[in-house]
Amino acid sequence: MAAELEGVQTDDGRTVYVDHGLVERGAQGPFFVVFVTEDRDTRWGYFCGNCDSLDTAMDTMGRVECNVCGNIRKPDEWDAAHE
Secondary structure, X not given: OHHHEEEEEOOOOOEEEEEEEEEEOOOOOOEEEEEOOOOOOOEEEEEEOOOOEOOEEXXXXXXXXXXXXXXXXXXXXXXXXXX
């Protein structure tokens, strides 16, 4: 399981850990769950598999979007009223 982790550097020099085993499907490529430490206790965010960026955002509906390439994961709960 630990072999699926990849340490990557944030813009401020911290190391966070991308779990290539925890994948969320995006429109242009996968999003991988990122953790603060190797023990996977605390989630940090998402890593965009389309452009290899940590610069992602999630809204209250669960939509994930990469701020670099525009890759997007649809919200967990969605209907036409949310647009």
